[in-house]
Structures are given as structure tokens and as C-alpha cells.
Amino acid sequence: MSAKRTSNISLKNSPGKRLRGSDVSKALSHSPVPSAPNDNTLQNSSSNSSNQGQGKRQHRRHRQTELLQRPLDIDQLQNRFLTKKEIQAEREELAESVVSGQLIEGTDQIHIIIAPRGEAGSVFSSIADIIHLELEHLLNPNADGSDASSILTHTMNLLYKDAKDESPRSRRLRTRGYKAKRREFLESLRGILEELQVWVRHHNKGKAGGKKETKLYTPFQSFVHFVAPFVKFLFDKLGLGTLFPSVVHQRCIICYPKTNRKPLCGDDDRKIDIGLTTCRPGDLEEQLPDMSYADIFAIVEAKYSNTRKDKNDAYKQLVDYSRHMYAAQPNRRFILGQTSCGTEVRVCLFSNDCIFASNPMDVSISAGRREYIGLLVNLSLCDKDQLGYDPTMTWDSEHEYWIIECPDTTGESSGSQATKTYYFRDEVAKADSLFGRHTRCFLVTDEDPAGDRIKPKFVVKDSWPEVLQDHDDTRDEVMFMRRITEELANSDVEDLVYPKLKTGGRVSFDTDGGRFEDNTRNVLGPLYSLRKPDNTAIPFRVHKRLVMSPIGEPLETVGSVHELIVVLGDAMRCHTEVLRRCNILHRDISDSNILVVREEGKPLRGLLMDFDNALDVKKINDCTRTVQSGSNIYMSINNLLGPNVERTELDDWEALLYLVCLNAIVGIGERYQRSPEEMRKFEIKNWRTGNTQSVGISKAGALATIRAFERYTIHQFKSDQPDIKDLQKLAGNIYSNLFWNPTLSNGCCMGTADIHIDGMWFNPFEERASQRGTIASSLLEIMEKAWRDSMMVVKALADSDA
Numbered sequence: 001m002s003a004k005r006t007s008n009i010s011l012k013n014s015p016g017k018r019l020r021g022s023d024v025s026k027a028l029s030h031s032p033v034p035s036a037p038n039d040n041t042l043q044n045s046s047s048n049s050s051n052q053g054q055g056k057r058q059h060r061r062h063r064q065t066e067l068l069q070r071p072l073d074i075d076q077l078q079n080r081f082l083t084k085k086e087i088q089a090e091r092e093e094l095a096e097s098v099v100s101g102q103l104i105e106g107t108d109q110i111h112i113i114i115a116p117r118g119e120a121g122s123v124f125s126s127i128a129d130i131i132h133l134e135l136e137h138l139l140n141p142n143a144d145g146s147d148a149s150s151i152l153t154h155t156m157n158l159l160y161k162d163a164k165d166e167s168p169r170s171r172r173l174r175t176r177g178y179k180a181k182r183r184e185f186l187e188s189l190r191g192i193l194e195e196l197q198v199w200v201r202h203h204n205k206g207k208a209g210g211k212k213e214t215k216l217y218t219p220f221q222s223f224v225h226f227v228a229p230f231v232k233f234l235f236d237k238l239g240l241g242t243l244f245p246s247v248v249h250q251r252c253i254i255c256y257p258k259t260n261r262k263p264l265c266g267d268d269d270r271k272i273d274i275g276l277t278t279c280r281p282g283d284l285e286e287q288l289p290d291m292s293y294a295d296i297f298a299i300v301e302a303k304y305s306n307t308r309k310d311k312n313d314a315y316k317q318l319v320d321y322s323r324h325m326y327a328a329q330p331n332r333r334f335i336l337g338q339t340s341c342g343t344e345v346r347v348c349l350f351s352n353d354c355i356f357a358s359n360p361m362d363v364s365i366s367a368g369r370r371e372y373i374g375l376l377v378n379l380s381l382c383d384k385d386q387l388g389y390d391p392t393m394t395w396d397s398e399h400e401y402w403i404i405e406c407p408d409t410t411g412e413s414s415g416s417q418a419t420k421t422y423y424f425r426d427e428v429a430k431a432d433s434l435f436g437r438h439t440r441c442f443l444v445t446d447e448d449p450a451g452d453r454i455k456p457k458f459v460v461k462d463s464w465p466e467v468l469q470d471h472d473d474t475r476d477e478v479m480f481m482r483r484i485t486e487e488l489a490n491s492d493v494e495d496l497v498y499p500k501l502k503t504g505g506r507v508s509f510d511t512d513g514g515r516f517e518d519n520t521r522n523v524l525g526p527l528y529s530l531r532k533p534d535n536t537a538i539p540f541r542v543h544k545r546l547v548m549s550p551i552g553e554p555l556e557t558v559g560s561v562h563e564l565i566v567v568l569g570d571a572m573r574c575h576t577e578v579l580r581r582c583n584i585l586h587r588d589i590s591d592s593n594i595l596v597v598r599e600e601g602k603p604l605r606g607l608l609m610d611f612d613n614a615l616d617v618k619k620i621n622d623c624t625r626t627v628q629s630g631s632n633i634y635m636s637i638n639n640l641l642g643p644n645v646e647r648t649e650l651d652d653w654e655a656l657l658y659l660v661c662l663n664a665i666v667g668i669g670e671r672y673q674r675s676p677e678e679m680r681k682f683e684i685k686n687w688r689t690g691n692t693q694s695v696g697i698s699k700a701g702a703l704a705t706i707r708a709f710e711r712y713t714i715h716q717f718k719s720d721q722p723d724i725k726d727l728q729k730l731a732g733n734i735y736s737n738l739f740w741n742p743t744l745s746n747g748c749c750m751g752t753a754d755i756h757i758d759g760m761w762f763n764p765f766e767e768r769a770s771q772r773g774t775i776a777s778s779l780l781e782i783m784e785k786a787w788r789d790s791m792m793v794v795k796a797l798a799d800s801d802a
Helices: 003-008 021-028 054-068 084-101 109-113 120-139 148-160 168-188 190-200 212-238 308-328 366-381 477-488 520-527 561-582 637-641 649-666 683-687 692-702 706-712 724-739 764-770 772-801
Strands: 011-014 017-019 252-255 274-279 298-303 335-341 344-350 355-357 393-396 401-407 419-429 440-445 458-463 500-506 508-511 514-517 544-549 594-597 605-608 755-757 760-762
Touching: 084 308, 109 344, 109 366, 109 520, 120 148, 120 190, 120 212, 120 366, 148 168, 168 190, 168 212, 190 212, 212 252, 212 274, 212 298, 212 366, 252 366, 298 308, 308 335, 308 344, 308 355, 344 366, 401 440, 401 500, 401 544, 419 458, 477 500, 477 544, 477 561, 561 594, 561 605, 561 649, 561 724, 561 772, 637 649, 637 692, 649 683, 649 724, 649 772, 683 692, 692 706, 706 724, 724 772, 760 764, 764 772
Parallel strands: 298 335
Antiparallel strands: 011 017, 252 274, 274 298, 335 344, 344 355, 393 401, 401 419, 419 440, 440 458, 458 544, 500 544, 508 514, 594 605, 755 760
């Protein structure tokens, strides 16, 4: 059977007659290629009611995709130098680097992480043994002990070794009912078995790469679709839910029928081999919608053979796919994937800092088949959080919005267990990278939505910051935000815009084992103690949520030079006041950390956000303060080149200078934006590509003198941009006061290169750091003047529009 026919997997009912999936579902109440709402979906009475049609469910699924899983934004400000093809090449290079440096193989502890908790943990083994026993009988019907009577006896012995309080009479009735349905059910699977045998009898040989792998797509799907209905059959016909009340058949693991397809919600043209998704057991008959990164539970990358090159290529492709899944699924904490190289299957877990891959499960041998069946059964019975989903976030398919639980802290501790419920549809920041904090931002309300209307009141920031110490989190963003909210309420700065914390803390949830704090040690379990390939420890990260106001939009939504100046001016006025009153240094000025605030009846404003790279300048020693932070394109020269010089507010002002220049060269507003081809001819492109050392050297050269800065940067501003001269003036003034401050008589403070005076060498960055108060004051004065002038223009335009 070709890969194109996977949506019509055939089942042999009797000699000479083949049944399609639709015929079998009528006879046996199951379908080999099913679909239904998956683990993202809230299981409520409305979505489970029998009068809901398939079309309505599909509409809701597509609505969920439409609302949240828009294509990734590859047009971010710092990506404007690259074409789509070049961005993909950069991602492939990154994937190769990840596989060579952050992949930990042979980690069978993954099976422990997804093993069902409680009583289900012991019952799962019996279920897997029963399915394995039946499969081996079908593959080798003449083997000893494979007659129906022996198998039935063995099945019941396996089952009842875990059962309690089952009377002999009840056991006989249960056995009789199962026996009556078993033959009919097994007969229905013979068509799937024919395809499955192609895979388990594959010879694993062949050249690396090539297109032969497509021949294994349908056999792989058949194996998965052998197990899924079998688990459901055992629960339905043996009454496992009655026999083991605490064991729940949580979901069916199924394949999308179409293979080698480009999923919806991606930003490139890459096709995935096989997509796995989940459905509720009662919805096994429903047809799947089109494959989407929003709904994929796990991706399977298949290769025809099991050469080292094939295995590495499979890992690299999963790296890129997983990034898409993180961006498209706002409730995903980690990603599971699988590689299928020849007959060897490996399960992979993508965490915030590295990738884990199990030892191979070789389906060409009986032990390997049992192991892979066990994996699929585990995935069917384990809790939602063990699959990487966030149990504190649920998609309500009836009302078409997300429900999110946020820590409701009132004291200084961010570890409170109290929570408050919020609702949202809009996601303003996605976790579009494979590793790191996976920061996401949602526009939420705390009012139960009426109908389809959600009017956001707050922004929820959801992230996984690295914590220096488990119990002494001196850089806790929740603590910082609480201090900022309290202190800046008493600020005497005119018309100050600053983030206000409503609540926040560490995310936790209940499991069978009690309250569970969502951190990497608890999530990864036995994997957390492993060392990365470079022999460093896996970082300790904690899942945190903050609820803040006001709400904002991305910086790229500004439409003019004056709007940009107002927004950046607001951000730096806040930055200065936070440092002055709270002793908190931001350290990560960038386009993604400054939002545009638009409130009805008011002129637009700017908001500085994201303080999880910040530090308390009064508490942290100088050693910690020299650690690099931020994105290369915005990092200061001092930060990039890494001398042992204290990081100060001057580094953040330098980052602002780069942000101004980048916006001015790219163009503000869609009408004036330059193409990637145009951008590549400018010197500023070297601030985007390369390592930290090369970027630092490039910036040092471009900013070495006033003449160099004007030639390589100022003169490249978009000349036809309205009011561009105001931005040129602002950039020139910031540069002059930062690198050639006229109020300083000390010549050691000037420029970007070391200075030799009277037989001694001086580092100008170190000299300026000692004079940071004077320099920062002059920079703020420049920024505030430009801010006031632009605010007058923005207000005048707002009044005229009104």
C-alpha cells in the first residue's frame, strides 16, 4: 500500500473480502484512523454531548488554530537582513550544532517519566503484555502456546494478578464476554497486520538518505493503529475501568492519515513524515482535521536505514519541528518526538536546555515490539503533564478560549499555592525557540467571558527562567516586579508609565503524589541528574507566571518616527526610575522587551517589560554583573567582548542606541521597510550575524569615531522616512554623549578602543563606568527632550483624528 492511501487502511474480514475503515467502525465501533479533540481540549459536558456533530468539532479545532497558531514571525526586526531561505539555512546550522553538542543518547529514563502514576503504573504492564501476546500470535500463529485457549488463560492471569475483590462468578462472566468478542476483533485487525509486517520484517539496509523511507510510513502507522484500538477494546470488553476504578484510559495515540505533509501554522515549507496526535477513546471514529502544529502531539521522522548519518539527520529534523510545536502550542512544557530508522524506534524528549534520546526499540525482534507497545500504552494512560502539556492551561472548545490558572501571591514569597483563573484568546509573544526560557505572553481577563467577547485587562507572562539557587532566588522577577509596583507608585516623575504587578509566582499543580512545583528537576525526574555532553549540569529552571498591566502590542506596530521616540522615551524614563528607586538594572533592552500601549482616548505610550535578566545592583557582586546577557544585535561592545568590566546602565543605553539605529535603517511602518536584499549591503548586518567576538569587533569599528558612526550608520537611515532627521539627531546625540561625553575632561573615557596615555593603557568602558552617573544623566536629558517634542506631535495627531 502506498503512503497516499494511509487514510484508507484496509482490514481483512474474510478470505477474498477487504473492508475499509468506515465498514469496520460500523461493525466494531472503532476506526483504524480516528480523530477527536486532544489533550489541549477541555473535557466538558458540552463537548462530550452526543448531539454535537463532527462538523461543529472540526470548526472549533480550526477556530483554535486561527486564533493562536498563526505562522511564526520570521520578520522580527533583527531578522530583516535575511531572506526566508537564509533563515532556514541558519536554523539547519543550529540544528546540527544542537545534535552535536546538546543531545544525550541512551536515556531510557524517558520511559520512567511517562510511566503512569499510581495503580495505572502496574496495570499498564499487563495491558502491554496482553497486546504483545496477541501480536506475536498473529505474526507467528504456529508458535508453541499460541492457541486461543492458552492465550486467553494467559491474558486472564496477567489481568487478575493486579485485580482486587473480584468474585469467581464475576471473573467467569468477564472472561466469557471477552472471549466472545476477541475473535471478531482480532479478525478486524488482519488488514493492519499485513502492513505492519512490512516494517517488522524490514532488513534495515540501504544507503543513508533517499526516498525509500516513504515505504515505511504506512507500516509504521499500522503498528500504532494496532495498539490504539486494542487498548480501547480491553477497556471496553474487559471492563478495566470497573475492575480498576483508579485506572483511566486517558487517550488514544493515533497517526494523521496523510504522510509527508506540510503542517498548518508553520513558517516554512518543510514537510513532516508522520504526525501523531491524541483523541479521547470515545471519539475514536471521528475524522481528523488537516495536520497542524497546533494539534500534533509528537512528530515521527522516518529513515529507511539505521546508519549513523540517518539517525543524526532524523534528530536534526526533529529539532526544527519541535521549535514550531513550541510556538504553536502555548500550553507545551516539553516536546516528545520519535525517530524511526529502519526498524529502530527512539523516543526523544526536548527540554529547555538539551535533548534526550532513548536506546533503540527494534521492532524486528519480539522484545523490541514489546517495548514499543509499552511506550504507546504508557502514553495512553499517563497524566497530561507527563506528555509535556501544562495542566493549568486548557482550551475550552465550547466557548473557544483558553483558561489559565495563575499563582495568586499576596506576600513576598513567589511559591504560594493559591491560584486565580484568567481567560484569553490572544497570544502576543510565542515561545519560538527550541531552548531557553520559552517566554510567552497572553492578553487575559479575570472576568468569565460573556459569549464570544474577551476584553483583555492584563498581560500574563509565562516563562522558565534559570534560578541560581533553589531556595534563595535573589533574581526573582516576581520579587522585582512587586518592588517596582510599590516604589514607582510614589514616583515624582511626570506621567511615568511602568509595569504594575497584579499577582505572580511559581506554577504548581496537583498530582496523585501531591502538590507538584513545575520545575526542571520535577519535570525531568531521573534525567535531571545527567550531565550534558560538555559535562555541565542541566540548569535548574522554574516555571513562573506574572499577571501585569497595562497591556501592550509589539514595538513593530509603531507607525512613525515620533511614535517610536515616544515609546522608547517612556521605556528609558521607566528604566532610569526603576534603577534609581529600586536598585534594579534591566540589562536586556531590545525590541521584544518594549511594548506599545494604546488605550482608548489616550495617546500611545511605551512600556518596558521583562525583568528576568535584571539584577539588584546592591546585592549582586561584580563577578555576577559581568555575565553576558541579551541578544548580540543589542548587546553593548563591553558586554560582547567580555572584559572584566562591571555592567552598568550605560550598557542599556548603548543597547537603546542600537535599537534606534536598527529601526531607522530597516524603516518604520510597512510602507517604508527595506527588503532583506537591501539590508544586506549595510554595515549593521554584521551586528546580526557571527559570534559575540566578531559582532563586538564590528560594532567597535563602526562606533570608533563620530565620523565612522555617521558614515556607517547615520547615513544609512531610511532617507524617505518622514521625520527621519529627528531620529538622526537623537541617535547622534545619544552616541556623542555615550562615547564622547563633552562634560568629561578625562580623555581616557573617549571612544571604543583602549587609550595609551603617559605610558599607561586605559579601557574607556571601564573609565566611563566610573562616571556612569554623569553620563546617564546627560543621556536621560537628551531622551526626555526628544520624548517631549515627539509627544506633542503624537498628541496633536490624536486630537485631529478624534
